[in-house]
Amino acid sequence: MTDPSPAVLDVRDISISFGGLKAVQGFSLRIPPRALYGLIGPNGAGKTTCFNLLTGVYRPDSGTVALDGQRLNGRKPHQIAAAGLSRTFQNIRLFGDLSVFDNVRLGCHLRGSHSISGTVLRTSYHVGQERAIAERTFALLELFGLAGRSFEQARNLPYGDQRRLEIARALATEPKVLLLDEPAAGMNPQEKVELRALIRDVRDRFGLAILLIEHDMGVVMNLCEHITVLNFGETIATGSPEAVQNDPKVVEAYLGTE
Amino acid sequence: MKTLINQARALSPAAWSVIPRALWPVAAGLAVAVLMHAVVGPNVPGFTAKMMLVAGINIILAVSLTVVNGFTGQFSMGHAGFMAVGGYVAASITYYGSIKFFGSADFAGGALSWTGSGPHGGGPLGKGDLLFMGSCLVGGLAAAGAGYIVGLPSLRLRGDYLAIVTLGFGEIVRVLLQGTPDQVQPWRAAEAAETPWYSLMLKLGGPKGFNLLPTYTTLFWVYLFVTITLIVCYRLKNSSTGRAFLSIREDEIASQAMGVDVTRYKVRAFVIASFFAGTAGGLYAMDIGAISASDLGFLKSFECIIMVVLGGMGSISGATLAAIILTALPEILRELPPVWPAGLALLAVMAVVQGAHRRWHPRSLVVVAAVTLVAELGRRYCASQGINLAEYRMILYALLLIVMMISRPQGLLGVREVWEIFGRRARRPGAVASPPGASSGVSP
Structure with missing residues (x-):
């Protein structure tokens, strides 16, 4: 499956292992401009590790990351931020x-x-x-x-204000792609609804692509156009929210097998 | 949104306006210095004037260390090492420069640096003053260079490791300077004659220290430097650079993710702090007319750290206050006057300020009252037993630090300045319409 539209963030086959643990294996993702992508998976699936690989906190053992055609591999976090990739953190x-x-x-x-x-x-x-x-x-x-x-x-x-302040701070760096690590964590239902509107508004107003990690399925399924599911560091499913929701592997990863 | 750079261009004030903004700190420094020299200096007892001079040098040291230990949160323990580098360079330039240009190492300054008795014949500035100023600045640059060399590799380390490296640097400087020979051993005379480095080393005084320097440092020069140091550090703190420093202290990982080149900013902070420590070294050397590496060891570094920690990690005014208090404390302890009038006055001022802002801190009032009571009782006891408290000052410092660490680990003022204790936080949302950054370009 090839995507005809040019990708603003092009991740190809990145992997990293810590000792014997293969934290992320062969992760690939192409995010077109102004897209809203989601990254989900059970706890410990390697989602935050993916973010750390993209933003230069860790260096991938293999694979490439490109932003707008610029290779980001091996650059330091501040250089990656300067290239136009900004993020928020899971633990604020x-x-x-x-x-x-x-x-x-x-x-x-x-x-x-x-x-x-x-x-x-x-x-x-x-x-x-x-x-x-x-x-x-x-x-x-x-x-x-x-x-x-x-x-x-x-x-x-x-807490909710702190989460939003983190997003505001990340936007101040004028990113092309914004990575949000569990933006809805710790928010109440009302705040979550507002957050969904806010994220859409940010995407439209600043014209940037957003990739978000989220555990709250209400937020993810409602917001994201495309979802990637990780389990034990491997990509087990990608596609539209509906396709992913009905994927047997995803159901298995979340609920276990009988 | 427009890019920041375009927006910045559109909002820049006229180009000529840089001249008053850049020059008024110098003018302010000169005014303060003249005030100290002409009005305060002659009207206080000689000993008090001397203490004010030492306090000024300590202010420069404490405020410059605040840039590293307070703003960026890196723990440097080698501040005296940079002071020694700057001091020895400035002393050498002044001493040998005087011999080369004026024929002798005698005083050749004007009225502004005249400390002897009787009237001084020359004008306000003499040729020696220029040499002295230049030597202090070159000493600062030398210390800044040393800071760069030490900082570049070591600032990649964190926490304790950086403390160890800087401590090591301070000791290396001290040992090297103390280890320079003070006379030519007969069997090395030939080597000395043809090696310029050897003869240069020989002239640094060795373990006895670099003596017989002309004394130029007066209240004028010290407070000129103090004002400039304060303004430079204040401007740094309230700028993008200063916020980058502070962000490193708060959270290095987040700081990197926001695009701050952490190593580069740490080195910047280190170099700036070293520069001012170097100028302070020059002032120190030409104040007592001698500089000895043995006085600029670990204890001196530690004294600077105590000032920063006591004043508040990142507070310029806090470090200034702490430097003044810690300079004066040993002298006050020698013959302690009654404490309660000062305590009562402090209580009254705090009550008035808190009342005016309608932000009551009953605990702070109780603490001040209790401390005053305990101090007064202790003073009476010591006076009746004939104990000289000044001898126990190191114990008192240690106790003070322990109490601070437990009750107020961020220091007296934390990261805030004296005038921000009430102002900033009390501001109503409506007042937000003019954020301080918008006007900060005009004020200091």
Whole structure:
């Protein structure tokens, strides 16, 4: 099966093992622009490991990752972020002591240029850049309904707000592809409905492709156009939500065999 | 959305406006320095003036260490090593420069660095002052270079390992400087005569230290440097670079994922901190007219760390306050005046400030009252028994640190500045419309 549309993120056959454990084996994925893809699987299936491979936290033993035709293999996490791949974390990793505002401002860091002399002398460009960063941050926080909490410490936010702040921070890096690691974890049903709308809105507004890991089937099946199912590091099914839901292997992986 | 760079261009103020923004810190530094030199210095007892000078040098050390230990959260234990590098370089340049250009290593400065008694004939600045300033800056650059060389490989390490490497660096510098020969052994005279390096080493004073330096450091020069250090570090903290530093401290993995080149920013912080430590070394050497590596060992590094930890990891004003307190404390302890008036005054100020902001912290008031009471009782007891508390100051520091670690591990002020304790967090959502970043370009 070949996809005629050009893929913004093209992952081919990446594998990694930790000692004897084959954490991810032969993972491939082609995400077209503006697509909403899902990655699901039971606990320990290797979903977060996949994200870590894509974002450079781990280096794949084999296989290639390409973003917009640029090879990402062997690059460091900050270089991959600069190439346009941004992520959130399963166990939220905000800068807890910094304000909500500063968390998102840090996301803007990547797209600016920051010389020590410019910072110390407060050159015109530096001042303009700080203003642009503040403006952009404020716009993002408003979009996520967090503007009113700008000056609270990030660690003091409620859980759902922290998740959304992480997405806002990731968007501030101007990514082409956004990886969301369990964005709905710990949210109540109402928040989950809002999150679905928010993710769609983000995709349309910023025109980026989104790949998300999620355990909540309501969110995944409703949101994603295409789903990949992992089990024990191997891809056991890919396809539309309906196809995946009815795949016997998937049912087996989730429910076990009789 | 437009790209950030385009947006930044559109929002940049006029190009000429960089001149006032870049120059006013220098002007402020000069104003503070002149104030200290002309108004404060002559009107306080000589000993107090001397303590203010030492406090100024300690402020530079503590604030610069805050950039590494406070902002980026890396634990450097070799700050005195960089101070020694800068100090020896500055001392050599001043001493041998004086001999080469002025014919002798005597004082050749103007009124601003004149510490002797009686009127000084020359103008405010002499030729020696320029040499002194230049040597301090070159000393800072040398220390920054050392910081780069040490930092580049070692800042890939984390936590304890970095502490060990920097501790090792400080000790290596001390041992190397102490190990330089102070006289030519007869059997090496020929080697010494033809090896410029050997003769250079010979001139560093060896274990006895580098003595007989002309003394240029006055309140003027120290507080000029203090102001500039404070403003530079403050501007760094409130900028994209500073946020990158802080993000490394908060969560290195998230910081990388947001595109911060972690190693590069750690090295940047290290180099900046080393630079200021180096200039402080120069000021220190030309203050007492001598510099000895044995004074700049582990204990000096540790003193700097205590100041940073006490003041708050990442608070510039906190480090400044801690440097002043820890410089003054041994002297105050020597003959402790009654504590309760100061305690009461502090209580009153805290109550007024808290009342004005309607944010009551009854616990803080109780703690201050209790500490005042205990300190006063302790003072009376020691006075009646004839105990000199200054002799026990190291024990007191240790106790202080233990108490801090248990009750307030983030230091007195944490990452905040004195003026932010109430302001920022109390801000109403409505006030958000003008985020501080938007105006931060104009204020310091």
